[in-house]
Each structure stands twice: as structure tokens, then as C-alpha cells.
Amino acid sequence: MNKDSLIIATAIGLLLQLAMVVVGHYVPAIREKGFAVGGMFFSLVAGLLYARMAQTGWGGALGGGALAGGLCAILGIAVSTALGDVPPMILAMGTAASAVTGLIGGAVGKLIG
Numbered sequence: 001m002n003k004d005s006l007i008i009a010t011a012i013g014l015l016l017q018l019a020m021v022v023v024g025h026y027v028p029a030i031r032e033k034g035f036a037v038g039g040m041f042f043s044l045v046a047g048l049l050y051a052r053m054a055q056t057g058w059g060g061a062l063g064g065g066a067l068a069g070g071l072c073a074i075l076g077i078a079v080s081t082a083l084g085d086v087p088p089m090i091l092a093m094g095t096a097a098s099a100v101t102g103l104i105g106g107a108v109g110k111l112i113g
Contacts, residue, residue: 001054001056001060001063001064001067002050002053002054002055002056002060002064004053005049005050005053005054005064006050006054006064006067006068008049008053009046009047009049009050009053009064009068010046010050010067010068010071010072011072012045012046012049012072013042013043013045013046013049013068013069013071013072013073013102014071014072014075014076016042016045016072017039017042017043017072017073017075017076017077018075018076018079020034020035020038020039020042020076021035021076021079021080021083021085024080024085025080025083025085031085035080035085035086036094036097039073039076039077039094039098040073040097040098040101041101042072042073042076043068043069043070043072043073043098043099043101043102043105044069044101044102044104044105044108045105046065046068046069046071046072046102046105047064047065047066047068047069047101047102047103047104047105047106047107047108047109048065048105048106048108048109049068049105049109050064050065050067050068050102050105050106050109051064051065051105051106051107051108051109051110051113052109052112052113055113058110061106061107061109061110062103062106062107062110063103063106064106065102065103065104065105065106065107065109066099066100066102066103066106067099067102068102068106069098069099069100069101069102069103069105069106070095070096070098070099070102072098072102073094073095073097073098073099073102074091074095074098077090077091077094077095078091
């Protein structure tokens with residue numbers, strides 16, 4: 001696993017997640033309809049970025065993509081939970097779903113890389 005690529009991909013995914021969480025805190029339409037899809041999309045992007053930057057084999061791309069997607073999601077969801085915008089149960093469910101989309105992003109990144 002490429003540590004530098006993981007840090008960069010996770011940081012970019014986290015910045016996107018946090019921007020969505022902050023806007024969603026003040027805009028109910030984003031909070032109600034955009035958190036799930038947006039959060040998973042940003043995790044997919046993090047996974048894709050990891051696979052493109054790390055230039056590793058399939059196992060590394062998939063594992064690193066899942067890790068980048070899951071890490072940025074758990075941190076973003078934790079902030080959203082702390083703000084009272086989502087219930088704590090979403091921390092587990094959203095992180096798991098985002099890890100899967102991060103893995104998919106890793107696969108896409110590997111295919112196009």
C-alpha cells in the first residue's frame with residue numbers, strides 16, 4: 001500500500017465530504033437528499049484517485065480504494081453526527097457503503113490507469 005497516495009486521496013475525499021456536510025447542515029435539501037449519494041460519490045472519487053496515484057496491482061488498488069473511501073467517509077459522517085444532522089447508526093452503515101464505493105473507485109482507477 002502506498003502511504004502517500006492513501007493520505008492524498010483520503011484528504012481530497014475528506015475535503016469534499018466536509019464541504020458537503022457543512023453545506024448540508026444549513027441547506028436541508030442537501031442534507032435530506034444529497035448526503036448518501038454525495039458521500040458515496042466522494043468516496044468513489046477517493047478510491048479512484050488512490051488507484052491512479054499508487055499505480056499498484058489489483059489487490060492494492062481495491063484495498064487502498066476501499067480504505068481511502070471508508071476513511072474519508074467515517075470522518076465526514078462523524079462530523080455530521082456531531083452536528084446532529086444524521087443518527088449515529090449512519091456512522092457504521094455509511095462507512096461500510098462508502099468503503100464499497102471506494103473499492104469500486106479503485107477498480108475504475110485501475111481499469112483506466
